[in-house]
Amino acid sequence: AQKITQTQPGMFVQEKEAVTLDCTYDTSDQSYGLFWYKQPSSGEMIFLIYQGSYDEQNATEGRYSLNFQKARKSANLVISASQLGDSAMYFCAMTYSGGGADGLTFGKGTHLIIQP
């Protein structure tokens, strides 16, 4: 069984600062995918970034980067130069190497608040 752990229920960060959201995972699969999603108060789950277990380089998407440390089973999200619009819930999730169309396992999330 897979498990995602996010240990930061809430974080307050000053605008323009970088922020790191922690995520550790547990799986016995060799091939898996790690994802980060953002959920504003409106409720929609917005895909941010993906990291494959065999990817040698850390994924980056604009201001988002994923600090992937496979041996430690961690996949932290780094947001550079935070903005007020970054205030939201952030979820780490993973899927496994099934035959395709596998459900995601989510963590409990981190509530990020960016302060002006």
Place this chain on the structure above:
Amino acid sequence: ETGVTQTPRHLVMGMTNKKSLKCEQHLGHNAMYWYKQSAKKPLELMFVYNFKEQTENNSVPSRFSPECPNSSHLFLHLHTLQPEDSALYLCASSRGLAGGRDTQYFGPGTRLTVL
């Protein structure tokens, strides 16, 4: 319309009512999913459909009945629900890629309240 849409966005129903949630994806994907998000709990996978065939039922009570008439549409039929079924119901779609490479895209959700 683009992406994944869900209707209605909000629904209030009594325990004896029958209602349906609708999801439509405009991304050309092959797989569709229902998730439940309750307060203070992680998102829970409910059902998975791949090429219209149900491939996963995550021990969901029979008062929730999914239907997938084609790869673009997914329904969740609700009947005799309980107050603890009040939650945000999220639909997602994906290409259905194997090897952990499958990115899911979500709709805006239906916020359900059961009285």
